[in-house]
Amino acid sequence: MPKAQAVSLSYDDGARAVELARESVESYVLHGQREQPGSMRDSFYSRTGAFVRIRSTRGRGRLRGCAGSSRTSDQLGHAIVDAAIQAASSDSCGSEVEQPELSNLVVSVCIVCEHVSTDTPVEDVELGTHGLVIDRNDKHEWMYPTIPVENDWNKQQFFTRASRKAGLSPLAWQDEATTVTLFEGQVFRERPDGGSVEEL
Numbered sequence: 001m002p003k004a005q006a007v008s009l010s011y012d013d014g015a016r017a018v019e020l021a022r023e024s025v026e027s028y029v030l031h032g033q034r035e036q037p038g039s040m041r042d043s044f045y046s047r048t049g050a051f052v053r054i055r056s057t058r059g060r061g062r063l064r065g066c067a068g069s070s071r072t073s074d075q076l077g078h079a080i081v082d083a084a085i086q087a088a089s090s091d092s093c094g095s096e097v098e099q100p101e102l103s104n105l106v107v108s109v110c111i112v113c114e115h116v117s118t119d120t121p122v123e124d125v126e127l128g129t130h131g132l133v134i135d136r137n138d139k140h141e142w143m144y145p146t147i148p149v150e151n152d153w154n155k156q157q158f159f160t161r162a163s164r165k166a167g168l169s170p171l172a173w174q175d176e177a178t179t180v181t182l183f184e185g186q187v188f189r190e191r192p193d194g195g196s197v198e199e200l
Contacts, residue, residue, distance in 0.1 A: 007046045007076070007113050014188035015197040016041055017080055017109045021052045022190070024084035025107060029097050034085060037077035044077035049112035049183075051131075051144060052083040054097060057104045057192050064097055064105060065089070070112050070133050070142060070183050080109060108189035108200075110144050116182040121173070122155050125182055128200075132158060134166045135179040141166030145185045146200050 009017065024035040037044060051068030065087035072079050084107070088097040097105070110131065118124040125132070131145040141162060148158040159173040159180070172178050187200040 007043065007048045007111060009043050009111055009186055009188075011197075011199060013041050013043045014109070014111070014186060014199055017044075017050075017076075017111060018107055018188045018190055018197045020077065020080050021084040021109050022107045024081045025052075025054065025088045025097065025105075026102060028085045028088050029099055029102060035081050037081060040075070040077040044075060044080075046076045047073060048076055048079070050076060050079040050083050051110040051112075051142070051185075052080065052087045053108045053110070053144060054087050055106045055108075056101065057106055064101070066144075067091070068110070068142075070115070070131065070181070076111065083109075106190050106192050108187060110146075110185040110187045113184040113186055116184060118180070118182055121159065121180045121182060125155055125158065127153075127155065127158065129184060130182040131185045132162050133179075133181040133183065134159075134162045134168070134173060135181070136166070136168055136172060136175075136177055139166045139168055144187065146187050 027033050027035040049070040049072050054065040056062050056064050067086035068083035090096040128149040133142045143162045160170045163170055163172040173180050188197050191198055
């Protein structure tokens with residue numbers, strides 16, 4: 001697998017990452033086109049993974065899409081665009097984001113800063129800092145660093161929910177046949193009230 005470069009984004013870079021993800025979603029939904037990153041910031045040339053989450057501001061803020069990869073050979077700018085398009089498509093949560101929804105969405109981006117190898121994931125994971133990837137045979141699933149904090153999960157619940165999301169037994173993460181990878185990620189998000197981007 002390609003190895004992610006160690007990356008650390010400034011606030012301005014993170015705000016631009018969210019802006020690029022938003023532009024990519026809108027270009028895809030409105031015109032069926034792939035947004036081009038254009039003149040990229042220096043950090044966007046790093047070859048590392050990225051995830052994009054799209055949530056609705058209506059009702060309970062249901063998830064409308066989530067996509068990306070913790071490892072990629074693409075430059076970060078292109079990884080953000082691809083993740084945003086996939087998150088907005090029907091491949092993500094079963095239904096494509098539609099034009100009337102665009103003004104009622106919150107877009108967030110997680111930049112993979114570094115992978116963390118561990119044989120003791122429960123001891124090494126820091127909730128809110130580390131994202132999680134579960135691999136076993138043809139089963140592969142991941143979770144954003146902020147998800148356990150948002151849902152008030154403890155460490156064991158984080159791994160259990162990730163295993164279930166991958167279609168595995170709840171305790172599959174404890175099995176030697178399952179590969180558990182932690183990754184440090186920076187998460188930047190549009191504010192639901194329409195204010196400036198925030199780093200979580």
